[in-house]
Amino acid sequence: MALSSGRRCGAASFVLVVMAQSIGWAHPWHRHHVETPSTEQRAADHGDDLRQPEVGDPRFVLVAAAKPVRAQPPDIAAAFRPFEELKAIACRSDGRYFYVESNGIPDHPLMVGIRSWQQQVPLPQQYVGGNAWQIPLVPVPAADPATTRNRFLRGAIALAVNGIPIFNPLNNRGDDAFLAGELDDYGGHCGRADDYHYHLPPVHLEKQVGKGRPIAYALDGYPIYGYEEPDGSRVKNLDRLGGHEDAAGNYHYHATKAYPYLNGGFHGEVVERDGQVDPQPRAEPLRPALPPLQGATIVEFASPAANTRRLTFNLGGRKGSVSYTVGADGKVTFEFRDPTGRTSTETYAPRGRGEIGGRPPRREPPPGSQSGSARQPVPAGAxxxxxxxxxxxxxxxxxxxxxxxxxxxxxxxxxxxxxxxxxxxxxxxxxxxxxxxxxxxxxxxxxxxxxxxxxxxxxxxxxxxxxxxxxxxxxxxxxxxxxxxxxxxxxxxxxxxxxxxxxxxxxxxxxxxxxxxxxxxxxxxxxxxxxx
CATH class of the missing domain: 3.90.280.10 (PEBP-like)
Known part of the structure; x- marks a missing residue:
């Protein structure tokens, strides 16, 4: 699928052609080396000891005040370019939106550290074509900025520069997902469609894009920076949404170490529909969603073969695992091994949009699950x-x-x-x-x-x-x-x-x-x- 004509992420002389299948299946299992943060580092990154913004000292100007000249806002294409060059994403733009295509799989370790697990695993998504992420090229300040506290609890509120969506730090129940133990070492987990996404700002991306560069863009079109200003100075005077204007009058958000963690709302105009920003891509479920596995902690996410992944969890001092292989045709075969050693296998095939993939009749449920696709706690024999x-x-x-x-x-x-x-x-x-x-x-x-x-x-x-x-x-x-x-x-x-x-x-x-x-x-x- 050749990307349509229009302004590109890269240089004008560079034309990127990406097949939708390659976005979905070829790149996701390739891993660049990324250092996994320690438990202490995670606590420091997301603790409660965030310093509050300070009011700076007044300055005196000894010449006539000149009319300020507004500088150009950050180049959104340049922010995403490092990951485009890695072929992790593909970008394009028209007169209104900047579009980002991705498979929804980041190049860093996944799922390890989760203590409240829904039994979902990371599967490639087809955020391509008409289902690509879109960000306004020219954000428009909202007359009444919307908060994300107990709103926008569905879908993404921002997009990381590696093409991974960022959801509200409050989960769909309104609880802090980080404090609830639902997130991995990088602030992410999988949704009901086996779609990986972040709930915390991906400050680790600064190691790849560089300090002082945006790590994400909110879906209203404004950039999100890390814990420091682009010039390396300390962040001061954030508003209730976690953002402020720079000296040139350009608005942007910052990551913080306590709630709201990133943009706590939308300084710019967005459309809210069915509890989420609209439009945005849909993650397509391949299999029915599963219930939480109470007491499980994810301890390893390995790659035993090119297209196979194995997630290992600890439950009551014993280990179980979910291994799955993605076929060239998109079929996914799962092998579930519970802590007692019992195994069961299921295969799911992709279907049309909005349909759950087919599967054979299940003889035994996966470990800790209940039959049915919507958490029906009905024990066998009921x-x-x-x-x-x-x-x-x-x-x-x-x-x-x-x-x-x-x-x-x-x-x-x-x-x-x-x-x-x-x-x-x-x-x-x-x-x-x-x-x-x-x-x-x-x-x-x-x-x-x-x-x-x-x-x-x-x-x-x-x-x-x-x-x-x-x-x-x-x-x-x-x-x-x-x-x-x-x-x-x-x-x-x-x-x-x-x-x-x-x-x-x-x-x-x-x-x-x-x-x-x-x-x-x-x-x-x-x-x-x-x-x-």
Missing amino acids: ANLAVTSPAFKAAGPLPVEFTCDGAGLSPPLQWAAGPPGTKSYAVTLWHEAPDQVKSYWVVYGIPPTVRSLPKGSRSIGTTGLNDKRRAEYDPMCSKGPGVKTYQITVYALSAAPKLAAAEATRDALLDAIAGSTLAAGTLTFSYERGGR
């Missing part, structure tokens, strides 16, 4: 629970009164009695998007004698938090076209879950009931915005 609604049929459309276009009431539900020993029921309403599971309704602590919820129920059980962190039913309000599928799952439990009201999300509920689920059943329905 009974099936019949779930119905008097308002709609299974797999049928959801009536408008239960959506944002109607009254926005929660739908009525009914379910069969749980097995003997049932002490409580819980309910979740969720939708699996390509890159995440969205949660709209959580109810737990439902008494064992109750086998239904009426329309608009509020007084039965305890209502947990939806994705907006509100203890209420969140009516479906899809902004995208087409029919979407949703699920309501009811759990019969051997004990009432113990959850703090302020943390009672769907994920927290699933963690709490992982060992007490006697039976579960799911009612599937469809919804299309504007449908009746």
Whole structure:
């Protein structure tokens, strides 16, 4: 795929031609030597001892003040050029945007140091063509700059100069991903689509691009520098977004050693859609997402063969591993080895955009996982629970009164009695998007004698938090076209879950009931915005 005509990252005489497949599969497993930071260095880099900006001494001018001349902003093409020359990325631009193509795999050790692991591994992504990263060439200051605190919790907020996206330092639950132990030695981890990304500023890139050069660009078009000014001086007077103007009037952000770590919002104009900056590329999942493996720590990420990677984890003093090989056709074969030595193998093939790759029936789940692609904590042998609604049929459309276009009431539900020993029921309403599971309704602590919820129920059980962190039913309000599928799952439990009201999300509920689920059943329905 030849890059389209237009201004290039490199010299005018240099024309770069990159095949999409080479971006996706050829370069990602090549490693340049990068020194791994020690535990002490990580603590120093991301500790709480960041000095606060100081106000400089006043200066007196003995000549008439001249009208300031605004210098040219940093050259965005030059910032990305070191990695373009390494063929790790490809760049182009038009009159509005600077485009960066990459495979989403950086050239440094991955995943080691993670103490809270979702069982995802780094797989090459196709951030190419119409799915490339785009950054405004001319950023426009926003009339009302947007913060990233509890906003923009999906997708990237910046792009590192090595082509790796940088997500909000707060994860999709609003927690500090670094403090939660979710990040590796370089401040990154993998999302639900096995897409590697950073949550911390990649200050280690200064070793390759040089001190005083941008290490990333926010998606509003402004550069992000390291812990020092481009001239090596100390950073002073950062605003609430972690940025400021230089002497020439050019705005930029800085990495910091405490929250917000990088741009804490957007000084420039951005469009927010579905909780993320829009537009931006999509990471395509090859396989269903897996649940966290509680207590595991990743201790090694090795390359035993050219296209094979092996991730090793420690769980309870014993080691397990996930080995996977990427084929020339894009198929990926996984071998899971749990700490007891049991192994299982799965193969996934890429399909069209938005589809999860096919796989053979699974005989045994990977270590620590549950069956299903959306974290259903149903142990082997658990009974099936019949779930119905008097308002709609299974797999049928959801009536408008239960959506944002109607009254926005929660739908009525009914379910069969749980097995003997049932002490409580819980309910979740969720939708699996390509890159995440969205949660709209959580109810737990439902008494064992109750086998239904009426329309608009509020007084039965305890209502947990939806994705907006509100203890209420969140009516479906899809902004995208087409029919979407949703699920309501009811759990019969051997004990009432113990959850703090302020943390009672769907994920927290699933963690709490992982060992007490006697039976579960799911009612599937469809919804299309504007449908009746």
